[in-house]
Amino acid sequence: MSETVGQAAEHDARTLGALLATMPAVERVIASEEAQPLIAQYGRTQVLDAIRATQDAWRRDARAGVLANEDKDTEPFSLERVIADTVRRLAERTQSRLRPVFNLTGTVLHTNLGRALLPDAAVEAVVQALTQPANLEFDLASGKRGDRDDLIDSLICELTGAEAATVVNNNAAAVLLLLSALANRKEVVVSRGELVEIGGAFRIPDIMSRAGARLREIGTTNRTHLKDYEAAINARTALLMKVHCSNYAISGFTKSVELDELAPLARQHGLPVAVDLGSGTLVDLAQWGLPAEPTVRATVEAGADLVTFSGDKLLGGPQAGLIVGRKELIAKIKKHPLKRALRVGKLTLAALEPVLRLYQAPEFLQERLTTLRLLTRPATQMQEAAQRALPALQRAVGDAYAASVEPMFSQIGSGALPVDVLPSSGLVVRYAGKGGSGRALLKLERALRELPQPVIGRIADDAVRLDLRCLESWAETAFVAQLAELRL
Numbered sequence: 001m002s003e004t005v006g007q008a009a010e011h012d013a014r015t016l017g018a019l020l021a022t023m024p025a026v027e028r029v030i031a032s033e034e035a036q037p038l039i040a041q042y043g044r045t046q047v048l049d050a051i052r053a054t055q056d057a058w059r060r061d062a063r064a065g066v067l068a069n070e071d072k073d074t075e076p077f078s079l080e081r082v083i084a085d086t087v088r089r090l091a092e093r094t095q096s097r098l099r100p101v102f103n104l105t106g107t108v109l110h111t112n113l114g115r116a117l118l119p120d121a122a123v124e125a126v127v128q129a130l131t132q133p134a135n136l137e138f139d140l141a142s143g144k145r146g147d148r149d150d151l152i153d154s155l156i157c158e159l160t161g162a163e164a165a166t167v168v169n170n171n172a173a174a175v176l177l178l179l180s181a182l183a184n185r186k187e188v189v190v191s192r193g194e195l196v197e198i199g200g201a202f203r204i205p206d207i208m209s210r211a212g213a214r215l216r217e218i219g220t221t222n223r224t225h226l227k228d229y230e231a232a233i234n235a236r237t238a239l240l241m242k243v244h245c246s247n248y249a250i251s252g253f254t255k256s257v258e259l260d261e262l263a264p265l266a267r268q269h270g271l272p273v274a275v276d277l278g279s280g281t282l283v284d285l286a287q288w289g290l291p292a293e294p295t296v297r298a299t300v301e302a303g304a305d306l307v308t309f310s311g312d313k314l315l316g317g318p319q320a321g322l323i324v325g326r327k328e329l330i331a332k333i334k335k336h337p338l339k340r341a342l343r344v345g346k347l348t349l350a351a352l353e354p355v356l357r358l359y360q361a362p363e364f365l366q367e368r369l370t371t372l373r374l375l376t377r378p379a380t381q382m383q384e385a386a387q388r389a390l391p392a393l394q395r396a397v398g399d400a401y402a403a404s405v406e407p408m409f410s411q412i413g414s415g416a417l418p419v420d421v422l423p424s425s426g427l428v429v430r431y432a433g434k435g436g437s438g439r440a441l442l443k444l445e446r447a448l449r450e451l452p453q454p455v456i457g458r459i460a461d462d463a464v465r466l467d468l469r470c471l472e473s474w475a476e477t478a479f480v481a482q483l484a485e486l487r488l
């Protein structure tokens, strides 16, 4: 005679109760010999929390029937298993959320992956600043209070040809501060072709209104003439502003007014011209075969009264916003209360100075400035690295995928010329099984992200692509070794 449904449920409840009763008490686990090294490493509170979390999860699983098929002889809730699960939980819980990854996206200055990587000299300076007191705002000559900008402004002026300089948290802050200090309740004239959105919610019109400045748009999206600027100038005008088209290009029937044309008009009306350069390189990149970007020095020489640019884009330094230009304008900017709110910390200054010093020896720049070294790596280097990694990758992905070495194009990133310009090479993995490849590629891309040091690639043209430009030789062994841990 078969059991009724009610009897079956009662039986299950009894066995579930018996099963849960085998779970060792929290007190026993925490007092066990195995728990002592965990307590020494993580502290009693965290270990207790982790044990409880393990047991709660198991109770839930048992009630949901997930453990139903467990072989009863193996003691699903043995002390050993509780400890093992607790160890895993503690490791997971205490792992840093900000983790190193392999940037194989092909974008060198990847905003989401932290932009510029810093040279050793900067790393050493940051370690010192972190662990020892420093003369951040202390004038060693007079023994009096100093200004943190003094540590670095003359170096910035030397490298840019500007009269004065100041540094804030990032370039968005630099633009906000500049507009707040010079154009509050006044008008700023900007061409419609330069009303940029950078991404991450930086939009020129929005920053303008936050700064209390009135945007005076002129011209059209594709064409703006000098006479448009001229017609817009009135008694309320504070500033003429140009914004570098960092992440887009307007081509075809176009006209924009160059700085050397605009500056004389501004001077005639006694108005300053500000240029938001975005990336703002300090050296001519064309000498290394890279796309030409306007340098800060050339922009100053062409008549800009103020120039703003980022520290962690082509400059290759820490996140920062640099403002250079005429002395009296910089002085006004530095006096604004927002300067105090947007100022940089000592870690930024510590990192920025040695990076700027590299520019004083331009003949070594390509080798020593990490960003430039990565941008100028020849494709053959990446191709050779890809060949070396190929067997390990093919083994890791198995027969369902086919890995190969192929040429590809890297990008500079962070808005410096948005088109593919840097010939590179890397690993390409296609799905070799039957049916559509979409899911299989997503699965592989995720498995790469789940490696101990996540590998970030991209899916394009029906393949997972790993551009090896940013995998320098010192990191190659680690990259290849962990491929064995890929779980597909």
Ligand SMILES: *Cc1c(COP(=O)(O)O)cnc(C)c1O
Pocket: 170, 171, 172, 173, 196, 198, 202, 243, 244, 245, 246, 247, 276, 277, 278, 279, 309, 310, 311, 320, 321, 414, 415
């Ligand atoms: C990148 C960029 C910004 C923002 O700079 P952050 O340093 O990211 O704040 C502003 N303007 C332009 C033209 C840019 O390219």
